[in-house]
Amino acid sequence: MKVLKLPNLSFRFFLLTLGLCSIPVTGQNISNERINELARSYALSSNQMLFELLSIPNDANNAEDIYKNIEWCIKEFQKRSFKTTAIETETVPLLLAERSSPENKKTVLIYLQLDGQPVDKSKWFQENPYTPTLKIKNQKGEWESVPWSQFENYEDDWRIFCRSSSDAKGPVAMFLTSLDAIAKENIEPDFNIKVIMDFEEELGSPRLPKAVIDNSELLKSDMLIIFDGPRHISNKPTLTFGARGIATITLTTYGPITDQHSGHFGNYAPNPALGLSKILASMKDDDGRVIIPGFYDGVSIDPATQKILQSIPDDENEIKDRLQLGSVDKVGSSYQEAIQYPSLNIRGLNSGWIDEQVRTIVPASARSEIDIRLVLETDPLRLIGLVREHIEGLGYYVTENVPTKEERMNNKKVATFTYEISYQSFRTDFDSEVGVWLKSALKNAFGEDPIMIRMSGGSIPISPFVKTLNIPAVTVPTVNRDNNQHSPNENLRMGNYREGIKTMMAILSEPLND
16 A cells, blocks of 8 residues: 655644634743643543544554554644655555744654554453443442543543553544644744654564664654653653663474373473473572573663662552562662663463363473563673573574474474564663753643653664664653553553643643754
């Protein structure tokens, strides 16, 4: 499907379509009372746009559905006077939307993500995960559906349940709505806006780095804002100045060439699930620390960094209570310290069958999917090499392919090891221009300094922009932390939707050229 390049419509024309004939004012803060009024009003009036966006299936593995999302974005950004350009890749394109003025000196690049994780309908508490469903918590503490027509009567703790409601179509709707709200106030940002939309983020954005390199002039900007992710657990306004990168490993061990009857061949044919379990268990100690030599090399928490981490108002008991954990790993002395280190996580295991499909066999193979979260101080290739060397040190013959009969017969233990590096970590200084500007915007809107987080534990594909375009980047999270992103029953808290609109209005109206 071809994505068309649309003509640029003037911002002046956009204002005229709204009945605003006066010349717009650039870079002007909105009073606290007025911004609260507008956020509430536009959260209500945007409900049909939000419903329409969330209703479009967006599994990143389904290109046909992704193109429907691209078409929707083209339509909505055209309404708001943006020129759109498809940045072609080997699969689906990225979409760039631009709006500029000759008077503006600075250009802000904004990153938005629109694809989503797959869904397992059997585990959602509603018929269709792509039908936005408004819910309230009843007296039993259960989420109960209410008609979408009740949106106009919403309360902050109501939720919208739908795939990608929080990760990350909700922020897309917030951004578009905030543009409408400041237009109503006859305010125009005093900076040029470029919006890059990613439709393969949940696949690790594998084609993004090359696209950024090939289109560096087109994407040229002074700073990058990422509207993605959850706020601090306190749900207060938050700025995050970095994120870990990510690499993945697929590890497979082998037993008999086909599944065998466990009565006939148990105690004789080695079980690959047991072998895989031993490999994985050998990588960490009982406190959750990776014990592969050199895994944490290069990472240290100096007193200045420790002070930054301790300034974040985490309640460790509350975090454990929410996760229902009696104990936590000891990689760091706190949650914030733990995510400053690379991690080694088992994200999935498969061998044989369980539940109603269980059968008495020695399985033919066992597979584990592993992710490694990366930090700036560590080289992803070195970490992957350390993991492979560790497996070889356990006596395994390690190959990148499915082993041949000869390889299986000539080696006591065989494993297939493949990997992929998606992107590296990034980190921006608190006192950078973009950091100071965003902090000022959020303080003007909410009356207090935002919570400033050095680095989030999750990963977003931002380092290609930071490295190639040589610009600083900051994430502005808006959604509720308990949103079940990537999981069944993903949801968006209505109070966060309203405050997300407020946050983006504050940023769009905050002077940048002063």
